[in-house]
Amino acid sequence: MSDKLTLSIDAMGGDDAPSMVIDGLKLAIEKDDTLRFILHGDEAQLVALLADKPALKDRCEIRHTDVAIPAEMKAPQAVRQGKKSSMWQAILSVRAKEAEGVVSAGNTGALMALSKMILKTLPGIHRPAIIALLPTESGLVVMLDLGGNTECTARNLVEFAVMGEVYARSIFNIEKPSVALLNIGSEDMKGREEIREAAAVIKDSQLALDFRGFVEGHDIGKGGVDVIVTDGFTGNVALKTVEGTAKLMSFFLKKAFRSTLLSRLGYLFAYGPLKKVKKMMDPRLYNGAMFIGLNGISVKSHGGTDALGFSVAVKQAATLARKNVLTHIRDEITHINGMLQDAPEQE
Amino acid sequence: MSDKLTLSIDAMGGDDAPSMVIDGLKLAIEKDDTLRFILHGDEAQLVALLADKPALKDRCEIRHTDVAIPAEMKAPQAVRQGKKSSMWQAILSVRAKEAEGVVSAGNTGALMALSKMILKTLPGIHRPAIIALLPTESGLVVMLDLGGNTECTARNLVEFAVMGEVYARSIFNIEKPSVALLNIGSEDMKGREEIREAAAVIKDSQLALDFRGFVEGHDIGKGGVDVIVTDGFTGNVALKTVEGTAKLMSFFLKKAFRSTLLSRLGYLFAYGPLKKVKKMMDPRLYNGAMFIGLNGISVKSHGGTDALGFSVAVKQAATLARKNVLTHIRDEITHINGMLQDAPEQE
Numbered sequence: 001m002s003d004k005l006t007l008s009i010d011a012m013g014g015d016d017a018p019s020m021v022i023d024g025l026k027l028a029i030e031k032d033d034t035l036r037f038i039l040h041g042d043e044a045q046l047v048a049l050l051a052d053k054p055a056l057k058d059r060c061e062i063r064h065t066d067v068a069i070p071a072e073m074k075a076p077q078a079v080r081q082g083k084k085s086s087m088w089q090a091i092l093s094v095r096a097k098e099a100e101g102v103v104s105a106g107n108t109g110a111l112m113a114l115s116k117m118i119l120k121t122l123p124g125i126h127r128p129a130i131i132a133l134l135p136t137e138s139g140l141v142v143m144l145d146l147g148g149n150t151e152c153t154a155r156n157l158v159e160f161a162v163m164g165e166v167y168a169r170s171i172f173n174i175e176k177p178s179v180a181l182l183n184i185g186s187e188d189m190k191g192r193e194e195i196r197e198a199a200a201v202i203k204d205s206q207l208a209l210d211f212r213g214f215v216e217g218h219d220i221g222k223g224g225v226d227v228i229v230t231d232g233f234t235g236n237v238a239l240k241t242v243e244g245t246a247k248l249m250s251f252f253l254k255k256a257f258r259s260t261l262l263s264r265l266g267y268l269f270a271y272g273p274l275k276k277v278k279k280m281m282d283p284r285l286y287n288g289a290m291f292i293g294l295n296g297i298s299v300k301s302h303g304g305t306d307a308l309g310f311s312v313a314v315k316q317a318a319t320l321a322r323k324n325v326l327t328h329i330r331d332e333i334t335h336i337n338g339m340l341q342d343a344p345e346q347e
Numbered sequence: 348m349s350d351k352l353t354l355s356i357d358a359m360g361g362d363d364a365p366s367m368v369i370d371g372l373k374l375a376i377e378k379d380d381t382l383r384f385i386l387h388g389d390e391a392q393l394v395a396l397l398a399d400k401p402a403l404k405d406r407c408e409i410r411h412t413d414v415a416i417p418a419e420m421k422a423p424q425a426v427r428q429g430k431k432s433s434m435w436q437a438i439l440s441v442r443a444k445e446a447e448g449v450v451s452a453g454n455t456g457a458l459m460a461l462s463k464m465i466l467k468t469l470p471g472i473h474r475p476a477i478i479a480l481l482p483t484e485s486g487l488v489v490m491l492d493l494g495g496n497t498e499c500t501a502r503n504l505v506e507f508a509v510m511g512e513v514y515a516r517s518i519f520n521i522e523k524p525s526v527a528l529l530n531i532g533s534e535d536m537k538g539r540e541e542i543r544e545a546a547a548v549i550k551d552s553q554l555a556l557d558f559r560g561f562v563e564g565h566d567i568g569k570g571g572v573d574v575i576v577t578d579g580f581t582g583n584v585a586l587k588t589v590e591g592t593a594k595l596m597s598f599f600l601k602k603a604f605r606s607t608l609l610s611r612l613g614y615l616f617a618y619g620p621l622k623k624v625k626k627m628m629d630p631r632l633y634n635g636a637m638f639i640g641l642n643g644i645s646v647k648s649h650g651g652t653d654a655l656g657f658s659v660a661v662k663q664a665a666t667l668a669r670k671n672v673l674t675h676i677r678d679e680i681t682h683i684n685g686m687l688q689d690a691p692e693q694e
Binding site: 135136137147150151182184191192216217218219220221222230232233234236237238239240241242243244245246247248249251252253256257259260262263265266267268269270271272273274276277280281 | 482483484494497498529531538539563564565566567568569577579580581583584585586587588589590591592593594595596598599600603604606607609610612613614615616617618619620621623624627628
């Protein structure tokens with residue numbers, strides 16, 4: 001594989017931390033043994049967990065702290081009081097360039113606030129966004145913003161489009177990912193003002209984006225474009241609606257296969273295919289949302305995930321670092337800043 | 348059953364109109380023979396279609412017109428030029444009190460614009476909304492607005508909550524439906540300004556609603572509340588995301604069952620349960636979206652539906668009329684208008 005790569009890990013974040021985190025890292029190095037980790041958390045617990053994992057132990061450096069940000073703590077409180085926490089310290093390792101990215105399964109609001117405060121926003125970017133992958137009929141789609149910003153201007157959406165394109169290029173390894181804006185109709189005159197304005201800006205500014213105009217809710221699962229851009233409110237609702245509907249269908253499937261003796265028999269024969277479908281919709285395999293637009297890679301793992309899910313988030317952080325996503329975003333934004341000067345600014 | 352009830356039908360709206368419409372009405376009277384219809388459309392075609400359906404023929408009155416609103420016509424054009432169309436005339440029958448509701452599978456934008464123009468908004472309601480039913484783990488949920496208004500004020504959302512509650516009471520036949528606002532978190536401080544304000548207004552105004560605060564995207568499929576209120580942009584994206592995800596899972600299921608010889612065999616055994624699941628997610632069984640908040644019942648059927656789907660929309664219009672939904676909304680709104688006077692107004 002490639003050169004060594006060090007990631008900073010908030011070992012105390014997540015429902016089953018730190019054991020889930022350590023198990024996740026073990027899985028991660030089984031697939032990529034060039035990874036190195038700086039673990040921020042309770043030393044005694046971490047040493048005990050690493051005791052029977054020599055290969056992982058050799059690749060970890062422990063930085064002790066006995067403070068962890070609780071799951072229910074509000075972001076402003078985390079900013080005021082979280083300085084000694086494993087999360088804060090883990091992000092600091094990125095700013096200090098000891099690590100090329102941070103992964104945490106802890107409190108989302110706190111991670112976002114601390115990442116923004118410590119790493120700062122990239123020059124030219126007005127608002128960072130939450131970006132992640134979702135399953136579609138034709139592979140995966142990159143979607144942002146999934147909850148970072150409840151309201152967005154046209155300028156924000158254009159920046160998201162640029163960042164989403166760079167992210168997709170790195171993750172999918174394709175030359176020219178296609179980008180679309182989420183709307184409630186495909187005609188130019190449909191939808192909210194800021195979306196129509198963003199579409200006009202992208203078209204007029206002759207950005208080198210393969211811009212496909214508007215897509216709708218059903219296109220999220222259909223695929224067809226590589227990147228879907230939306231505001232953080234709509235994106236968050238859409239993401240959770242995908243998860244909810246997948247759960248609903250699993251619920252219906254279970255119920256139907258349990259309904260009669262014959263259907264229970266059917267389940268035995270259908271077991272393989274059903275398991276395959278479950279795997280294709282398995283949120284663990286898409287785990288890891290990046291706060292994109294910051295001076296550093298900060299990846300949020302789902303708090304309730306297991307070792308497999310955490311290892312996927314770790315892998316994602318590593319890929320994004322290796323592909324120099326931040327450098328590419330910096331270049332693109334510098335490149336477009338002139339074109340966008342007429343677009344509305346904020347902050 | 349109950350007394351006779353007359354509905355006005357846009358016989359020329361929908362991909363397979365008028366034959367799909369007539370077949371749908373035939374199904375509808377098989378389940379409820381108290382229904383009567385005023386059919387607006389091409390007389391020659393309708394007479395021919397009714398020729399071998401004597402029971403339906405006896406229950407229909409044909410009003411000839413050879414104009415139909417095309418599927419791709421923009422709403423403003425329909426308003427300017429659509430006067431002689433089957434859709435316009437069908438809505439007029441409701442205003443003239445010849446019929447207790449109108450059902451059309453035609454152009455959504457045109458039906459909404461014409462319904463609003465001809466029937467007018469109910470006193471006290473600032474914006475009509477699109478309301479419909481969605482499947483959940485615990486039955487059905489009423490959701491609005493599904494696309495009527497891309498931006499909503501707190502006042503709009505409060506009115507939607509009241510209308511949604513009345514609708515749920517009628518359709519579900521329950522005394523006190525629970526109502527929630529769609530948001531991106533359950534805490535009071537989460538989400539957009541207008542949503543938090545609407546929640547505060549509903550709580551403070553001591554409306555007699557069983558108000559459950561905020562729900563999130565995954566709660567749409569989970570059930571747990573009877574009515575979910577949101578703006579028309581978010582609602583439209585969420586609705587289409589549910590449809591898209593259901594399609595995606597069907598796609599994965601098909602693919603998985605086709606993948607090996609054993610899985611093909613499994614499909615034979617799993618056929619019954621899979622069919623049951625397909626039926627539970629079948630959009631035809633939830634067909635029919637009402638434009639709620641107008642002085643008349645106007646129900647939109649999906650344009651691509653078949654006879655079964657159309658009959659469901661017809662049944663819904665009949666139920667809403669029989670339950671006097673409009674009278675109840677009028678009462679509730681009069682009742683709350685005093686309480687809401689401090690809420691922001693518009694239009």
